[in-house]
Amino acid sequence: xxxxxxxxxxxxxxxxxxxxxxxxxxxxxxxxxxxxxxxxxxxxxxxxxxxxxxxxxxxxxxxxxxxxxxxxxxxxxxxxxxxxxxxxxxxxxxxxxxxxxxxxxxxxxxxxxxxxxxxxxxxxxxxxxxxxxxxxxxxxxxxxxxxxxxxxxxxxxxxxxxxxxxxxxxxxxxxxxxxxxxxxxxxxxxxxxxxxxxxxxxxxxxxxxxxxxxxxxxxxxxxxxxxxxxxxxxxxxxxxxxxxxxxxxxxxxxxxxxxxxxxxxxxxxxxxxxxxxxxxxxxxxxxxxxxxxxxxxxxxxxxxx
Numbered sequence: 001x002x003x004x005x006x007x008x009x010x011x012x013x014x015x016x017x018x019x020x021x022x023x024x025x026x027x028x029x030x031x032x033x034x035x036x037x038x039x040x041x042x043x044x045x046x047x048x049x050x051x052x053x054x055x056x057x058x059x060x061x062x063x064x065x066x067x068x069x070x071x072x073x074x075x076x077x078x079x080x081x082x083x084x085x086x087x088x089x090x091x092x093x094x095x096x097x098x099x100x101x102x103x104x105x106x107x108x109x110x111x112x113x114x115x116x117x118x119x120x121x122x123x124x125x126x127x128x129x130x131x132x133x134x135x136x137x138x139x140x141x142x143x144x145x146x147x148x149x150x151x152x153x154x155x156x157x158x159x160x161x162x163x164x165x166x167x168x169x170x171x172x173x174x175x176x177x178x179x180x181x182x183x184x185x186x187x188x189x190x191x192x193x194x195x196x197x198x199x200x201x202x203x204x205x206x207x208x209x210x211x212x213x214x215x216x217x218x219x220x221x222x223x224x225x226x227x228x229x230x231x232x233x234x235x236x237x238x239x240x241x242x243x244x245x246x247x248x249x250x251x252x253x254x255x256x257x258x259x260x261x262x263x264x265x266x267x268x269x270x271x272x273x274x275x276x277x278x279x280x281x282x283x284x285x286x287x288x289x290x291x292x293x294x295x296x297x298x299x300x301x302x303x304x305x
Contacts, residue, residue, distance in 0.1 A: 006050040006051065006052040006095075006097075007050065007051050007052065007127055008048065008049070008050045009048070009049055009050075009051075009123045009126060009127055010046060010047065010048040010049075010123075011046075011047055011048075011119050011122065011123055012044050012045075012046060012119075013044050013045040013046065013047045013100075013104075013112075013115045013116050013118075013119040013151075014040040014041060014042070014043070014044040014115055014151070014303055015040070015041050015043045015044050015045075015104040015110040015111055015112055015115060015178075016038045016039060016040050016041060016110060016111040016115070016147070016150065016151070016263075016264075017038075017039050017041055017110070017176070017178070017263040017270050017272075017302075018036045018037065018038060018039075018109070018228060018261075018263050018264050019036070019037040019039060019172075019219075019222050019226070019259065019261075019272075020035075020036060020037060020203075020222055020226030020227060020228060020261070021034060021035075021036045021227075021228045021229055021230060021264065022034065022035045022036065022203065022226065022227070022229055023196060023229045023230075024202055027162070031162045032162070032191055033160075033161060033162065034146070034159065034160065034161070034162065034163070035158075035159070035160050035202065035203050036158075036159045037156060037157070037158055037159070037169065037172070037222070038111075038147075038150045038156065038157050038159050039156040039172055039174075039302045039303075040151075040154070040155070040156065040302070040303040041110075041176060041178070041300045041301065041302055041303060042300040042301050042302075042303055043103060043104060043110070043178060043298045043300040044103065044104060044115065045066075045100055045101060045102050045103055045104055045112060045115070045116060046100070046101040047077070047098070047099070047100050047116055047119040047120060047123070048098075048099045048100075049081075049096060049097065049098050049099075049120060049123050049124065049127070050096070050097045051094055051095070051096050051124070051127050052094070052095050053093055053094065053095070054093050054094055054095040055095075056093070057092070057093040058092055058093065059081075059082065059085050059092045059093070059094055059096070060094070060095045060096070061078050061081050061082065061096050061097075061098065062095070062096070062097045062098070063075065063077065063078060063097070063098045063099070063100070064097070064098075064099045065098075065099040065100040065101055065102070066100055066101060066102035067100045067102070067116075076113045076114065076116060076117035076144055076145065076148075077098050077100060077116050077117055077120045078098065079117065079144055080117040080118070080120040080121050080140070080141075080144055080148075081096050081098065081120055081124065083121075083140045083143065083144065084120075084121055084124045084125070084132075084140065085124075087132060087136060087140055088124075088125075088128060088131040088132050089131055090128045090131050096124075098120060100116055103298075105180045105268065105296060106184075107184035107185070107186075107267070108180050108263070108264075108266070108267060108268035109185070109262065109263040109264025109265045109266045109267065109268050110178070110263055110264065110268050111147045111150075111151065111264065113145070114144070114145045114146075114147035114148045114150075114151055115147075115151045117141070117144050117145065117148050117151075118141060118148050118149075118150075118151030118152050119151070121137060121140060121141060121148075121152065122152060125137060134152075137152060138152060138164065142162070142163060142164050145163075146162050146163030147163060147264075148163075149163055149164060149166060150163065150166055153166065153168065154303075155168040155169065155170060155304075156168070156169045156170075156172040156302065156304075157169055170304075171215060171304070172215060172218065172302055172304070173215055173301070173302055173304055174215070174219070174258065174272045174273065174274065174301065174302045175272070175273045175274070175275065175276050175278070175279035175301045176270050176271065176272055176273070176279070176298075176299070176300050176301055176302065177252065177270065177271050177273075177279060177282050177283050177286060177297055177298070177299055177300075178263070178268055178269070178270045178297065178298045178300060179244075179248050179268065179269050179270070179271075179286065179292065179295055179296070179297045179298075180267065180268045180295055180296045180297070180298075181240075181241060181244040181267050181268075181269075181294070181295040182294045182295050183238065183240060183241060183244075183267055184267055185234050185237075185238060185241065185265055185266035185267045187264075187265040189237070190230050190233050190234060190237075190265045190266070191230075191265070195232075195233065195236070196229065196230070196233050203225075203226065215274075216258070216274060219258040219259055219272065219274075220258070222259060223258065223259055228261050228262050228263075228264075230262070230264070230265050230266065231245075231261065231262040231266070234262060234265070234266045234267070238267075241266065241267055244269075244291075244292070244295065245262065245269055247289065247291045247292055248260070248269055248271070248286070248292060249271075251282075251285050251286055251289045251292065252271040252282040252285065252286065254285075255271075255273065255278045255279075255281045255282045255285070256273070256274075256278060257271040257272055257273055257278075257282070258272045258273065258274060259271070259272040260272075272302075279299065283297070283299050
């Protein structure tokens, strides 16, 4: 490649919600074992990369956009780029520029950073004509964060283990309002809480077989039989978050949501509706609620293939 010629690639980087999140155990190394349904949503960022030969013959990574305030050593997009070149047999003499335009709020439990990292891996894999196997790419993703392997594929999925076991689920749909209150819930603090329930009974993947279950029945089952185990911890440790969740729940309740929950480790919450008209009414109510004006809300839907 001519040193002055850059190859440019760009892709949408979706956020996700967790329909539920159970903690089923803890490994000897401290990692928690989880079960969850992850759903990609239409709220997301835009990630662009350009790749060209570097004059130094070494890997150089530059960045611009909305992640510039994050120290480079913890920026998952930069870590993903360096990990890719450390494992792919494509040489190190590249200058990579990463640009991220953010819409997904940070520290929200929506997986924005993990998604950005996964998109960088996917774009580099495309640029270099797939030098890594899917297994190798997933291993790199998991080394960066538990949510990254999910974003290396495109559909809703039943996720188990520490994030490495992913079973795609087809047919999940829904219309969402996602609300982000003006506070953060540090994930390590939530997972280290001594009162976190770590022995939730296993959920069997068979109950999510979309070929035999209508979407409305699935959501009813999720509502009745699952929870977000981290939500109780967040509610107890952050009374101001609990008040925002009560206000949000009360605001959307009259429009018959299928599910109202916190996503991931918070602080974002969501209400899921079967129809666009229900969502429109709920969005209008949230926009008019004085007690919710301190936060951000987003109108979106579950992405389906």
